[in-house]
Amino acid sequence: xxxxxxxxxxxxxxxxxxxxxxxxxxxxxxxxxxxxxxxxxxxxxxxxxxxxxxxxxxxxxxxxxxxxxxxxxxxxxxxxxxxxxxxxxxxxxxxxxxxxxxxxxxxxxxxxxxxxxxxxxxxxxxxxxxxxxxxxxxxxxxxxxxxxxxxxxxxxxxxxxxxxxxxxxxxxxxxxxxxxxxxxxxxxxxxxxxxxxxxxxxxxxxxxxxxxxxxxxxxxxxxxxxxxxxxxxxxxxxxxxxxxxxxxxxxxxxxxxxxxxxxxxxxxxxxxxxxxxxxxxxxxxxxxxxxxxxxxxxxxxxxxxxxxxxxxxxxxxxxxxxxxxxxxxxxxxxxxxxxxxxxxxxxxxxxxxxxxxxxxxxxxxxxxxxxxxxxxxxxxxxxxxxxxxxxxxxxxxxxxxxxxxxxxxxxxxxxxxxxxxxxxxxxxxxxxxxxxxxxxxxxxxxxxxxxxxxxxxxxxxxxxxxxxxxxxxxxxxxxxxxxxxxxxxxxxxxxxxxxxxxxxxxxxxxxxxxxxxxxx
Numbered sequence: 439x440x441x442x443x444x445x446x447x448x449x450x451x452x453x454x455x456x457x458x459x460x461x462x463x464x465x466x467x468x469x470x471x472x473x474x475x476x477x478x479x480x481x482x483x484x485x486x487x488x489x490x491x492x493x494x495x496x497x498x499x500x501x502x503x504x505x506x507x508x509x510x511x512x513x514x515x516x517x518x519x520x521x522x523x524x525x526x527x528x529x530x531x532x533x534x535x536x537x538x539x540x541x542x543x544x545x546x547x548x549x550x551x552x553x554x555x556x557x558x559x560x561x562x563x564x565x566x567x568x569x570x571x572x573x574x575x576x577x578x579x580x581x582x583x584x585x586x587x588x589x590x591x592x593x594x595x596x597x598x599x600x601x602x603x604x605x606x607x608x609x610x611x612x613x614x615x616x617x618x619x620x621x622x623x624x625x626x627x628x629x630x631x632x633x634x635x636x637x638x639x640x641x642x643x644x645x646x647x648x649x650x651x652x653x654x655x656x657x658x659x660x661x662x663x664x665x666x667x668x669x670x671x672x673x674x675x676x677x678x679x680x681x682x683x684x685x686x687x688x689x690x691x692x693x694x695x696x697x698x699x700x701x702x703x704x705x706x707x708x709x710x711x712x713x714x715x716x717x718x719x720x721x722x723x724x725x726x727x728x729x730x731x732x733x734x735x736x737x738x739x740x741x742x743x744x745x746x747x748x749x750x751x752x753x754x755x756x757x758x759x760x761x762x763x764x765x766x767x768x769x770x771x772x773x774x775x776x777x778x779x780x781x782x783x784x785x786x787x788x789x790x791x792x793x794x795x796x797x798x799x800x801x802x803x804x805x806x807x808x809x810x811x812x813x814x815x816x817x818x819x820x821x822x823x824x825x826x827x828x829x830x831x832x833x834x835x836x837x838x839x840x841x842x843x844x845x846x847x848x849x850x851x852x853x854x855x856x857x858x859x860x861x862x863x864x865x866x867x868x869x870x871x872x873x874x875x876x877x878x879x880x881x882x883x884x885x886x887x888x889x890x891x892x893x894x895x896x897x898x899x900x901x902x903x904x905x906x907x908x909x910x911x912x913x914x915x916x917x918x919x920x921x922x923x924x925x926x927x928x929x930x931x932x933x934x935x936x937x938x939x940x941x942x943x944x945x946x947x948x949x950x951x952x953x954x955x956x957x958x
Contacts, residue, residue, distance in 0.1 A: 496528030546793035549602030556591035563805035578640035683731030
C-alpha cells in the first residue's frame, strides 16, 4: 500500500513561492513516491504550491523534449538544453499564470516581461537572428568575449527572466567539476563569475535579483557533513555538541575561515554574500536569513553510498536575493523528506509590495517560451507573430561556434606563463582578461565593495583558455598534424613555431632548438 503524500508547508495567499529542485532527470522522477501519484507537472507544481519553480538536470534533448513539459496547464515554460552533449544538464523555469481574482501584487510578480537562455546574452531565440544582448532586453551582461561565452552557454545551465516588478530571476545549474580537472575548474569559475557579475550589474541598473538553483558550492563548514565527518576523527575539528552552528564555529574559528576560502568557487561565492563573516556582500542567503547558523540542513546526498538516511550530505541548492528583497522573503525551508532525486526541493515565500504605477498584467508570448523556442506549439506559426521583432527570417537558434574553436583547447598550466594572453593569432579579444581583472591591481587586493580575490589564481585559470601554450622560447606554439604512418596519424599537436631556413648556418641552429611537444 502506497504511503501518504509527504506534507509541504502551506503558502500564504499574499505570497509568491519560489522553488528550486534538482530532479536528476525528469524521466525518472515519476518512478518515485510521491511523484508516481501525480500524472502531470501541473499537479507536481501544485503539490509544492509553486509559483516560480526551477528544475535542474532535466537530462533531455530537443528530439525527445516532453510535450507536457513545454505546455503545462496554468504555467509558462522556459527551458534550456545542452547542445554539446545529449541528455545532459538542462534547466527549466516555470511561472504560474495568475487568476483574474488574484491581487495586482501577485500578478505583477508573475508577469514575465523578458526571457533569455544562457547567462552571457550571446545566445538567441529560435525566432531571432540577433542575440539577446543586442536587443532591448534584460541587460547587465558580463564583460566576456563570445568565444568564452560559448564555453558555458552551450551546456543548458541558465535561464534568466525579468518579471513585472523589475525582479530578475537567474535560474542556474552550476558546474560541479566532479572529475577534478583543471579545465572543469576553469569552466566552473567562469560560469559562477558570470552569474555573480551579472547580478551585480543588474542591481546597479536599479533591478533586484534572485539567484536560485544548484550552485554546487558548500558555503560553510556547517553546510558539509562529509567534510565534518572526515575532519573530526583526525582531531582537526572540535565536534559539535548540538545543532547550534554559532557554538561550533566559535570553537573552530580558524578551520571555519579556512574552509570559506579553500577553493576559488567557494571564496568567490562568499565574497558576494552578506553574512556575519562578510558585511560588504550584495546578496543574501535566504535560508540562513531565516534559520541562522543551524547545522545538519542539507539538500543533496550521495545515493551510491546511501547516505541520506544518515543525513550525511551538503547544502548546495540555494535561493539568494538582493538586499532590497531580503526582508520580503518570509519563509525559506528545505524539504529533505521529499524523495525522487539525490537532491530535495528548497522553497522560499516572497511577499511583494504594491505594483508599479500603470502596471497591467499581460500574457504576451515570448520567443524563448519553450513551446515557441522548440516549436512544439499548436496552431499558426509563431514566426509571423515575432516577425517585427526578429526583423527577418530566422536562420538558426543559437550562436555558432567559431570554426577555429579547436585553437582554444585547454592546455596544462605547467607549460604556460600565468595571465599571458595572445589575441593576435587567435582573433581572441582581451576582454575576458578585463572581465576578471578590472578591479584587481596586485596579488591580493579588494574591490570597491571590499571583496577580495587572489589575482594570481585568476590569472592561472584564465590562461588555460587564452590560446595556445607557450614553448621554451616563451612564444605561442603552432598546431600541426601528424602525417607519419603510425597510430597517431591525423592527430594534432602543439610545437614550437620557429623553423630554421635552408640558408641558416649550423651554428645558428641553437636559437631554433626547442623541446616543446604536446598533443592537443
